Amino acid sequence: MRTMKDKNYFVQGAIDPVFIGEQIATHNSNHGIGAHSIFLGQVRADEKVGKHVAGIEYSAYRDMANKVFAKIREEAFEKWPLNCVHIFHSTGLVKTGELSLFVFCSSGHRKESIKAMEQIVEDIKHKVPIWKKEIMEDESVRWVQD
Amino acid sequence: MRTMKDKNYFVQGAIDPVFIGEQIATHNSNHGIGAHSIFLGQVRADEKVGKHVAGIEYSAYRDMANKVFAKIREEAFEKWPLNCVHIFHSTGLVKTGELSLFVFCSSGHRKESIKAMEQIVEDIKHKVPIWKKEIMEDESVRWVQD
Amino acid sequence: MQINVIFFGVLSDVVGKNMLTIQDTDNMTDLKRKLITNYPDLIDYTYRMAVNQQMVEDNHRLFDNDIVAIMPPFAGG
Amino acid sequence: MQINVIFFGVLSDVVGKNMLTIQDTDNMTDLKRKLITNYPDLIDYTYRMAVNQQMVEDNHRLFDNDIVAIMPPFAGG
Numbered sequence: 001m002r003t004m005k006d007k008n009y010f011v012q013g014a015i016d017p018v019f020i021g022e023q024i025a026t027h028n029s030n031h032g033i034g035a036h037s038i039f040l041g042q043v044r045a046d047e048k049v050g051k052h053v054a055g056i057e058y059s060a061y062r063d064m065a066n067k068v069f070a071k072i073r074e075e076a077f078e079k080w081p082l083n084c085v086h087i088f089h090s091t092g093l094v095k096t097g098e099l100s101l102f103v104f105c106s107s108g109h110r111k112e113s114i115k116a117m118e119q120i121v122e123d124i125k126h127k128v129p130i131w132k133k134e135i136m137e138d139e140s141v142r143w144v145q146d
Numbered sequence: 147m148r149t150m151k152d153k154n155y156f157v158q159g160a161i162d163p164v165f166i167g168e169q170i171a172t173h174n175s176n177h178g179i180g181a182h183s184i185f186l187g188q189v190r191a192d193e194k195v196g197k198h199v200a201g202i203e204y205s206a207y208r209d210m211a212n213k214v215f216a217k218i219r220e221e222a223f224e225k226w227p228l229n230c231v232h233i234f235h236s237t238g239l240v241k242t243g244e245l246s247l248f249v250f251c252s253s254g255h256r257k258e259s260i261k262a263m264e265q266i267v268e269d270i271k272h273k274v275p276i277w278k279k280e281i282m283e284d285e286s287v288r289w290v291q292d
Numbered sequence: 293m294q295i296n297v298i299f300f301g302v303l304s305d306v307v308g309k310n311m312l313t314i315q316d317t318d319n320m321t322d323l324k325r326k327l328i329t330n331y332p333d334l335i336d337y338t339y340r341m342a343v344n345q346q347m348v349e350d351n352h353r354l355f356d357n358d359i360v361a362i363m364p365p366f367a368g369g
Numbered sequence: 370m371q372i373n374v375i376f377f378g379v380l381s382d383v384v385g386k387n388m389l390t391i392q393d394t395d396n397m398t399d400l401k402r403k404l405i406t407n408y409p410d411l412i413d414y415t416y417r418m419a420v421n422q423q424m425v426e427d428n429h430r431l432f433d434n435d436i437v438a439i440m441p442p443f444a445g446g
Contacts, residue, residue, distance in 0.1 A: 017174075021167025024186065028163075028243035031191035031198075037263075038184035040170065041369045044254065045177035052177075060368075061300055061361055064345040089368060097174035101369050108190065110267055110446070117183075118260050121369065125256075129342070129361070130368030131301035143302035144367045187446045206445075207377055207438055210422040235445060247446050256369070267446070275419070275438070276445030277378035289379035290444045 009069040010062065010091045014098035015040075023086065027106060033083045035110040037117035041101030043094050051136040055095040056144075061129040062091075072123040076105070079119070080112040087120065089130065155215040156208065156237045160244035161186075169232065173252060179229045181256040183263035187247030189240050197282040201241040202290075207275035208237075218269040222251070225265070226258040233266065235276065293356045295323060301364040303339060307331050320352045323360060339364055370433045372400060378441040380416060384408050397429045400437060416441055 020040070027033055045052045073085050083106045090100040103120050107113040132144040166186070173179055191198045219231050229252045236246040249266050253259040278290040295314045304310045307327075317323045320341060328334050341348055342361040354360070372391045381387050384404075394400045397418060405411050418425055419438040431437070 017167045017171035019167075020170055021163045021165075024166055024245075025163035027188070028245075031242055033188050033243075034190040036184075036186040036188060038182075038186070039256065039260065040182040040184070041256070042173070042179050042182060042252075044180045058368075059301065061298075061342070061345075061363065064342060064361065065368075067345055096177055097179075099170075106188075110185065110187070110271075114185070114260075114264050114267070118264075121256055121260070125369050126366065128368045129300065129363050129366055131364060132367045133301075143305070143364070145302070145365065204445075205378065207375075207419070207422075207440065210419060210438065211445075213422055271446050272443065274445045275377065275440050275443055277441060278444045279378075289382070289441070291379070291442065 006063065006066040007070060009066055009087050009089055010060065011088050012090075013092050014090060014094045015088055015100065015102045017099065020102060023102075023104060027084065030083055030106070032108055033106045034108050035113040036104065036106045037113040039101065039103040039117050039121045040099050042099050043096050045096040046134075048134065048136070048142060051138060051140070053096060053134045054137045055093050055135045056100065057093050057133040057135055057141075058089070058091050058100060059131050059133070060089075060091055065128050065130060068128045069124075072120055072127065075123075076116045076120055080107065080116045082107045082112060082116055085116065085120065087124070089124070089128075093135070152209065152212040153216060155212055155233050155235055156206065157234050158236075159238050160236060160240045161234055161246065161248045163245065166248060169248075169250060173230065176229055176252070178254055179252045180254045181259040182250065182252045183256075183259040185247065185249040185263050185267045186245050188245050189242050191242040192280075194280070194282070194288065197284060197286070199242060199280045200283045201239050201281045202246065203239050203279040203281055203287075204235070204237050204246060205277050205279070206235075206237055211274050211276060214274045215270075218266055218273065221269075222262045222266055226253065226262045228253045228258060228262055231262065231266070233270070235270070235274075239281070293318065295354055296357065296359045297323070297327070297362060298359065299362050303334070303337060303362055303364055306333050306337060318354050320348060320354065320360070321350050323354065324350070327362070337364065370395065372431055373434065373436045374400070374404070374439060375436065376439050380411070380414060380439055380441055383410050383414060395431050397425060397431065397437070398427050400431065401427070404439070414441065
């Protein structure tokens, strides 16, 4: 049982590219960092049964998801010598072309930051209770069954 | 013999995090993109013989380097289904904590963009004629002999 | 003895609610049988289960006031 | 017959210039021998060579007005 409130990894709606630039900029005072690896998920306009996706509505089991994000992050720190790991995931509506996931790993050297980023993205896909509902151009909806 | 001038992959001085955010934002109209992988190189304040690095002066065999960057980019497009590949490398002085390399690979799905980014970063380290001179706190200098 | 069951994603549409309670069950296998009896459409869906936010398998023992999450395959990112 | 030689990184410091010309040589092995005769300190350094912006090995044939780059190990990124 945790007495502190779990950290929140969710942001409402799309992730703003300006926010990403700002996050990068805040790391210029950490003088041990030599490499940043960043992954961004962007909503595609996939065509399904003749209609294009206009957006994705993300939902999650928030309390559990935040615990799983924290665990994924901790495991990365145990496995690689990392300076920083940041994860942001959208909840709610993200339109086509907008960003829904931002993973940001920093380390002294390139290999660790790339490997950690790759593993964290895989873990997020497989371990975090998040679901997508595609909103089509004509406002019909379709749950994504990966 | 090329008749067109080669594309220039170099930027003078550090790469601005705001520019990175802007580059990300321009990709929101490419509706086939589902994943962006980004690598950033940042100048560390390494300690050498009791002095800290204050910055790195980058120099290059510019004409050859631009050809090699173009080839690395072409090889990535041949190997993976990518939507976009952008590479920016600093020339001249980049201070500690500032960014000297920005590699940006976009694809429909995550694995291709991550693999391509990783390979491009390796190729840049090994194949592009670029050199670093460390500028120490006391203004003494030291060529990096990797 | 009462178990709280919460549904996510497509499964809350299938069941028609986000949450319900089930009485008199002490393991996941029995709970799943009771759910399928009440909501036969569930049989067409694959799902994973968590008890009190920990992933569990079928034979997991249940206790009074446990919170059971019935979750479709994850699709984050 | 004249070959243009350009130096990069630490090697331009070692040689004391960015560029020079060498006469009467038609292969890289001979060119390297001539350079080390004129600039003995070069022997302490590892370097790679490009002719007209293509990487080459020791036995590469040289032609009039070729541009030979003498380059320390690369250190981009």
